[in-house]
Amino acid sequence: MAWSDKSHPHRLLLTKQFPLGLEALPVFQPVMLAANRIWNSCVWHSRETFRQENRWPTEAELKAKFKAFAAWKELHSQSAQAVAEEYFEAVSAYRKHRENGHLEMSPPGFKPKNHLRTVTWKRQGFDVEDDTLVLKLSRKKEPIKVALPGGWNVVTLPDGTEVKGVPVEVKVKAVVRRRKVENLVLHVTLDLGVVSVNQTGAVSAYDYNSAMFARAVSSGRLDLFVCRELLSLVQYRNKTIAEFQEKVSRLKEGSRRWRRCLSAKVRVLKRLDHRIRQMEHSLTKLFAELDGAEGVAFAVVGDLTDLRRFARTWMKGKKATQKINQMAYDRLRQEQRYKNLMWGIETDAWTERNTSSTCCLCGTRDPAWRRHRGLWVCGRCGLVLQADLNGAVNLLKQYLFGSCTGRVELPFAPRGVRVWRWDGRHNRFVQVSSRAA
Template sequence: MGWAKQKGKQPENRLYLTRMVPLPLDHYLPLLKPPMLAGTKIWNSCVWESREARKNNEKYPTESELKSRFKHYGSWKSLHSQSAQAVVEEYFEAVRSYIKHRENGHEEMRPPGLKNKNLLRTITWKRQGFEYREGTITLKLSRKLNDIRVPLPEGADSLKLPDGTVLVGTPIEVKVKAVYRKRKIAGLEIHVTWDFGVVPLIAGNRVSAYDLNTALIARASTTGGQQLIVCRELLSLIQYRNKTIAEFQQKISRLKEGSRKWKALLKAKRKELKKLERRIKQLTNAVTKLMAEIDAAENIAVSVLGDLGDLRRKARTNDKNKKASQKINQLPYAQIEQQHKYKSLLKQICPDKWSEKYSSQTCCICGTRNKSFRVHRGLWRCRSCGAIMHADLNGANGILKNYLIGHCDMKQLFPLKSPEVYRWDKRWNRFVKVSPRAAA
């Protein structure tokens, strides 16, 4: 289950979930193998056309040109028209990503390349490419080919909310993916994205605010609750991933491209990065799950994340030192924001994003603004009222006042409780409550 990215502006409080169902290999592999191999051929055709254009110093073909050029190919006729178009769109999305990385200074990046002709490519069926009726999804292929019927488990299209409301979803996208183990096909999976509509939210005026930092996530709420979630493991994994990439690239750059040792190092690099990505994803899921659970326990109606857009722009314009700028830009903010959004909706809490303007420069107790009151990364000492607290908790309370009254230059609106601290426990693979000294 996960958040499904949708193009364009998303309606507020609309819930999209992707659910995965494993498919029996012996029954569905003979049916799905031909269209998945056809998808690989279309991808390789896109790569070949681009390489030929570069070799002949011609203009690169556009997305619409390739779609019209491939219409009469046998591989194109093996798929539904929208599924075949989706392969071309995925290729151009990869090209745009490659260009963006090169513009950002990543010279080691390479353009999308050819795939093994025996690779089973993930195939996408859009809304007009499938039908859903009575718990069965019918995947359409070309007009002359038989459709593929896939029964889904009972309850796959429904979702029960905490107040007992049951939402019935509508499928909007289907993907079939092959799972490989040591270059052998270990299984097939069908990923169905459901649209559960607008979620009925909790009625109330309780609000929580989160200040996202590289090593800590601070929380404050209108109930007076204060929490610190220590995320040093997440930061260390991201830094270790960067170090691993640098070490591999240093070795790869000394070798001839295409040699056996070059290929072996590239394979080892991909394997190591996949392992690190899984661990980073596990921690971001655990963090956002804890955030939603704390909000639900306090009957929060609106959960607000601090918007890091302005902060990251200032970091890129040398407003902060090099070390601080690197940490700010390493935070997986987009992942946390997406997961916080759908997990809050599952708890019937309205997710939102708000400005952090002056929140880390203003005392949340007396409302005095002075940048020098932040002694160092984790200590706030106000010389006006004498308040001493964690700097990130001060920032979270400032974001909360920004959301409630539009600015944070005001005295504290409600009494604050003693802060609670959560830290990752490797023994249980989850965040547990610990002594406040752990955040020092």
């Protein structure tokens, strides 16, 4: 699933997956191999241009260079252009990493000749005939027809409303494990149009942290989400990468053991990434469900722009800096945003200035009152609260009144704190007692 606000802030785009089975492999294999040859051609031309002229070719140069190639003529024109666009985007990301000081990064490289590359069909590259997708190829080539089940373009929102979407993009991906193609999956992105959002209701505020996520609602409800399992998975992933890099550095590049080590690295990291993404989706789904059940109309998330750069400049602790740099805050915010939109809840980013160093009860600011292990003890009014919950309440006050400092009274009477923690047996977050947390 995905969310986009290119044309409207409340426009919802969702992606549905349909397994095609291995029986469709002979039909899509020539097309996917042609896309792989275009990718390798872009790699070769870019490296030669950089070696001779000390520059990387532009996206327009790549498209003009390979427009007359045989592999280009096997695909639809927009599908072939999509491959060049993906390569140019990868090169741009590599150059940006190098500019930011990550000299260990390598440019996108060649793929094996038998690699089945993902093929993209844009809106002009396919037609819809009832429950059949007609995927166009180049001229004088018969299109590929894919039969889909009934109701393939219908999405049911959490309130039970069925919305019919318009397909805007189609992708065919190969599922490969241990160098064997196990399945082909069709990804169809549907445009559900502009979703109506709630105009009146409560306001919720979320304070993102590495191991704790706090939530405060204008009705007085406070929630604390313990995400130590998520943080430990991210840390374990970093440790795994370091171990594999140490092993690879002792092997000869291109040797059999070197290739086996890289294959094992990719296999292990894919499994860890899948577990991390599952936990992130469960967390953001719980956020949206709680907001929808409590009648929330606006969800406020802290604006963490330039947080990583700010942490590198003044934070002296290596552990704190590592925790901040390894959490995918922007991805969590985007996931929460489109899930909230399905519930009719608008999500907005707001500044977190002074929220972690101000008492949410009396409005007095003193950074020293944030004690060890996330404990907030106000030296003026004597408030004792979890530090992230204090920041979430201040973020809510800042959104409602424009400031959290000074004598700004709380718009609600805080109730008991609910604590949520990951349950590995059921693979979801469950409510636990404060002692269990």
